Amino acid sequence: KNEVEQSPQNLTAQEGEFITINCSYSVGISALHWLQQHPGGGIVSLFMLSSGKKKHGRLIATINIQEKHSSLHITASHPRDSAVYICAVGGGADGLTFGKGTHLIIQP
Amino acid sequence: DTEVTQTPKHLVMGMTNKKSLKCEQHMGHRAMYWYKQKAKKPPELMFVYSYEKLSINESVPSRFSPECPNSSLLNLHLHALQPEDSALYLCASSQGAGGGGELFFGEGSRLTVL
Numbered sequence: 022k023n024e025v026e027q028s029p030q031n032l033t034a035q036e037g038e039f040i041t042i043n044c045s046y047s048v049g050i051s052a053l054h055w056l057q058q059h060p061g062g063g064i065v066s067l068f069m070l071s072s073g074k075k076k077h078g079r080l081i082a083t084i085n086i087q088e089k090h091s092s093l094h095i096t097a098s099h100p101r102d103s104a105v106y107i108c109a110v111g112g113g114a115d116g117l118t119f120g121k122g123t124h125l126i127i128q129p
Numbered sequence: 130d131t132e133v134t135q136t137p138k139h140l141v142m143g144m145t146n147k148k149s150l151k152c153e154q155h156m157g158h159r160a161m162y163w164y165k166q167k168a169k170k171p172p173e174l175m176f177v178y179s180y181e182k183l184s185i186n187e188s189v190p191s192r193f194s195p196e197c198p199n200s201s202l203l204n205l206h207l208h209a210l211q212p213e214d215s216a217l218y219l220c221a222s223s224q225g226a227g228g229g230g231e232l233f234f235g236e237g238s239r240l241t242v243l
Contacts, residue, residue, distance in 0.1 A: 054231075054232060056232075056234075062236065062237075063135075063219065063234050063235055063236035063237045064172070064219060064221075064234040064237075065234065066231055066232050066233060066234065069230070069231045069232070107171060109232075116162055116164075116174040116177050116185060116187075117172075117174065117232070119171035119172055120171065121170075121171055122171055
């Protein structure tokens with residue numbers, strides 16, 4: 022079974038700071054997902070990656086398949102970015118294996 | 130339409146009640162999932178339906194009974210639940226059963242068992 026480790030578990034930063042959240046996994050995968058969950062809310066898919074890099078607005082996700090590692094970056098962070106960010110691997114008929122999440126707080 | 134719709138959003142039930150959670154998507158996705166999420170924990174996979182057939186049951190107690198009446202609908206029937214079953218129940222779908230694809234989640238049904 023794949024082991025998914027995220028770091029940091031908790032992160033508090035000031036508005037405008039550049040944020041990096043890391044994810045590593047133990048077994049080779051076909052896809053890695055970055056998900057966002059606001060308190061009490063449902064989950065939103067931010068990215069699905071199988072290689073390289075993707076960018077959407079202020080969010081950038083990268084993956085290194087050889088090193089089994091992915092990062093999620095947030096540029097010019099804003100208080101509305103405060104949420105739990107979850108890395109998950111796998112998918113399809115096997116479902117996902119989730120990391121424990123990174124609790125991000127952006128202070129004004 | 131890129132939504133996964135879950136109803137009800139909130140449900141309170143007693144241990145002897147029978148209730149159902151519903152999930153609907155109209156994106157033509159052929160894989161649908163039920164996840165259970167306790168507070169401050171990541172979601173835990175319960176069931177996977179692939180092409181309307183149950184492909185994974187992660188040792189879920191029989192008091193939870195999934196049903197996939199057609200490719201757009203997924204139900205979770207609840208019976209004789211325990212207070213520890215109180216959680217957020219999330220439905221998700223993806224395009225392909227084998228290759229996965231981007232996941233779309235519903236907002237969840239928050240269940241409280243008294």
